[in-house]
Amino acid sequence: MSVTFGDDAVAEKAAEAARELAAEGVPQALASGDPTLWGPPAEAEAAIRLGWLSLPLTSRELIPEITNLVEKAQAEHLDHVVLAGMGGSSLAPEVICATADAPLTVLDTTDPGQVLRALRDRLDRTILVVASKSGGTVETDSHRRVYEQAFRDAGIDPADRIVVVTDPDSPLEQLAIEAGYNIILADPNVGGRYSALSAFGLVPSALAGADVASLLDEAGAVHPLLAEDEGNPGLELGTALGAAALAGRDKLVLEDSLSEINGLPDWIEQLIAESTGKQGRGVLPVVGADPGEARDELTAVIGPGEGGVRVEGPLGAQFLIWEYATAVAGRILGIDPFDQPNVAESKANTTRLLESAGEGPLPVGEPLLVDGPVEVYGEVPGQPKNVAAVLTALLRQIPGDGYLAVMAYLDRLAAFDAPVSEEDSFEEMADTWAAADPATLRALLALRTDRPVTFGWGPRFLHSTGQYHKGGPQNGVFLQITGAVTEDVPVPGKPYTLGRLQLAQALGDLGALTGRARPAVRLHLTDRVAGVAHLLHAAREL
Numbered sequence: 040m041s042v043t044f045g046d047d048a049v050a051e052k053a054a055e056a057a058r059e060l061a062a063e064g065v066p067q068a069l070a071s072g073d074p075t076l077w078g079p080p081a082e083a084e085a086a087i088r089l090g091w092l093s094l095p096l097t098s099r100e101l102i103p104e105i106t107n108l109v110e111k112a113q114a115e116h117l118d119h120v121v122l123a124g125m126g127g128s129s130l131a132p133e134v135i136c137a138t139a140d141a142p143l144t145v146l147d148t149t150d151p152g153q154v155l156r157a158l159r160d161r162l163d164r165t166i167l168v169v170a171s172k173s174g175g176t177v178e179t180d181s182h183r184r185v186y187e188q189a190f191r192d193a194g195i196d197p198a199d200r201i202v203v204v205t206d207p208d209s210p211l212e213q214l215a216i217e218a219g220y221n222i223i224l225a226d227p228n229v230g231g232r233y234s235a236l237s238a239f240g241l242v243p244s245a246l247a248g249a250d251v252a253s254l255l256d257e258a259g260a261v262h263p264l265l266a267e268d269e270g271n272p273g274l275e276l277g278t279a280l281g282a283a284a285l286a287g288r289d290k291l292v293l294e295d296s297l298s299e300i301n302g303l304p305d306w307i308e309q310l311i312a313e314s315t316g317k318q319g320r321g322v323l324p325v326v327g328a329d330p331g332e333a334r335d336e337l338t339a340v341i342g343p344g345e346g347g348v349r350v351e352g353p354l355g356a357q358f359l360i361w362e363y364a365t366a367v368a369g370r371i372l373g374i375d376p377f378d379q380p381n382v383a384e385s386k387a388n389t390t391r392l393l394e395s396a397g398e399g400p401l402p403v404g405e406p407l408l409v410d411g412p413v414e415v416y417g418e419v420p421g422q423p424k425n426v427a428a429v430l431t432a433l434l435r436q437i438p439g440d441g442y443l444a445v446m447a448y449l450d451r452l453a454a455f456d457a458p459v460s461e462e463d464s465f466e467e468m469a470d471t472w473a474a475a476d477p478a479t480l481r482a483l484l485a486l487r488t489d490r491p492v493t494f495g496w497g498p499r500f501l502h503s504t505g506q507y508h509k510g511g512p513q514n515g516v517f518l519q520i521t522g523a524v525t526e527d528v529p530v531p532g533k534p535y536t537l538g539r540l541q542l543a544q545a546l547g548d549l550g551a552l553t554g555r556a557r558p559a560v561r562l563h564l565t566d567r568v569a570g571v572a573h574l575l576h577a578a579r580e581l
C-alpha cells in the first residue's frame with residue numbers, strides 16, 4: 040500500500056500536518072479507538088463509531104457463518120444475488136463485486152422501471168439480501184415488501200430466499216425473526232459508510248462469488264501501520280485531504296481509470312461527502328470528471344496515474360486507509376466525521392409530502408415552461424424560453440468557488456435499452472449507450488464551465504452527497520431530473536407506489552435545497568427516452 044504525491048505543495052502541507060498530529064499522539068490514539076479526537080461534542084457518537092478500526096480482525100469471526108450461507112445458496116442454485124440497501128449498505132459490495140467480476144444486482148433506487156428489471160430477472164433463482172443498519176430506511180423497506188409479494192405470487196416462500204443484514208435490536212431484526220429469515224448481525228459500533236469490511240460489505244459480496252477472506256487479509260496487512268507516525272498511509276492520505284481542504288483545495292476529483300479496482304470512487308464519494316460535508320464546511324468529491332486546472336481542486340488517483348495524490352494498493356487495504364484518512368481529515372477540518380446531521384431533512388420533507396397529499400396528486404406546481412418532452416419547474420433568472428436557456432442560466436449561477444450538481448431520479452440502466460446492432464464495435468455500442476444516458480449530461484455541462492459538475496442517481500445520492508449539498512459550503516447549484524412513470528410498482532402495505540415515493544423524494548430534497556435559497560430546478564421528462572435525447576442535444580448546442 041502506498042500514498043505518493045504528484046504535487047509538491049500538497050506533499051509539504053500533508054507532511055507538516057502529519058508532524059503536528061504525530062506530536063499530539065493522534066495516530067496511536069486513533070488506532071486504539073480514542074473517541075475524544077474530534078472534540079467533546081463528537082465524543083458520544085465517536086465512542087460507538089470506531090469499530091471499523093478492528094474489522095480486519097473481528098470480521099474473521101463471520102467467515103464460517105458466511106461460508107454456510109454461500110454453500111446453502113449454491114446447493115439451492117440461487118445464483119441471482121439481489122442486494123437491497125442504500126448508501127453504506129450497498130456501495131462497498133458494489134465495488135467488491137465489480138472488482139471481483141462477481142455478478143450482483145444492486146437495488147438502491149425507487150425507480151419503478153429499474154426495480155421491475157430486477158424483479159423480472161430470474162426470480163426463481165433469486166436470493167435477496169436486505170441490508171440496513173438502522174432497519175428503517177424507506178427504500179430498503181419498500182424493496183423487501185415488493186420482493187416478499189413477488190416471491191409469494193410465484194409460490195416461493197420468502198423465508199427460503201431472504202437474508203437480512205442489520206444491527207442487533209433493529210426493527211428489521213425483529214421483523215426478520217418473526218418471518219423466519221436468515222439473519223446476519225453486523226457490528227453496531229460501525230457507521231454505515233465505514234462498514235465495507237463488516238457484514239454489510241462481506242455477506243452480499245460472498246454470496247455473489249467474491250473472495251471476502253482475501254479482502255480481510257489485504258486490510259489486515261496495513262492494519263498495524265495505522266498506529267505509526269511514519270510510513271502510515273492513512274495518516275499520509277488524511278493529512279493530504281485535510282490540509283489541502285483547509286488551504287482551499289476542497290474539491291476532490293477521484294480517478295480510477297488505470298486501476299484494477301472498479302468503482303471505488305463511488306464508495307469514497309459517500310465516505311467523504313457524508314463525513315466532511317457539514318457545518319458549512321467539507322470536501323466535495325467529484326466522480327467521473329477529468330481533472331481540471333481549478334485552484335480549488337485536488338486530484339486523487341486510485342492506482343497508477345498522474346494526480347495530486349496517488350493511492351495504490353489492493354481493495355481491502357483501500358477501504359481501511361480511506362476510512363482512517365477520513366477520520367484524520369475530520370479532525371483537521373474540525374468536524375465530526377461520524378454523523379450526518381442534514382440527511383434526515385429531505386426524508387422528513389418526503390414523508391410530509393406523502394402524508395399531506397393523501398391519495399391526491401403530489402404538489403408539483405405549474406411548469407415554468409415546456410420544451411418538447413421536458414417540463415421545467417422552479418425559478419430561473421432571465422425568463423428562459425427553452426431547456427438550453429435554462430441550462431445556461433444555471434451554469435451562470437454557479438459561484439466562483441461553487442459547483443453544479445446534476446441529480447437524476449431515473450432508471451440507471453435504461454441507457455442500455457438503446458438499440459445496438461450485433462455488427463457494432465464495442466466503441467460504437469458505448470457511443471449509442473452514452474447518447475441515451477442522462478449521466479452524459481455531466482460531461483457536456485462540464486465543457487461549458489470551469490467549475491466542477493457532479494452527477495448522482497436519485498435517491499441513491501441522498502445517502503451520499505446529499506449530506507454535503509445541504510450541510511457543506513452553500514455554493515451549489517442544483518439540477519434535478521425526474522421522469523414520467525409508465526409502469527408503476529405498488530409497495531405492499533403502504534399507501535404509495537415506488538413511482539410516487541421517487542417523485543416525493545425528489546420534491547422533498549428540492550424543498551430542502553430551495554429552503555436554503557440555493558438555485559435549484561427540476562426538469563421533468565414526460566417521455567424519458569425523448570427527454571434524455573432532448574436534454575443532451577440542448578447541452579451539446581450551448
Ligand SMILES: O=P(O)(O)OC[C@H]1O[C@H](O)[C@H](O)[C@@H](O)[C@@H]1O
Nearest residue numbers: 126127128171172173176231502
Ligand atoms: O443502512 P441503513 O440504516 O439503511 O442506512 C443507509 C444510509 O442511510 C442514511 O441515508 C445515511 O445517511 C447513510 O450513511 C446510510 O448508509
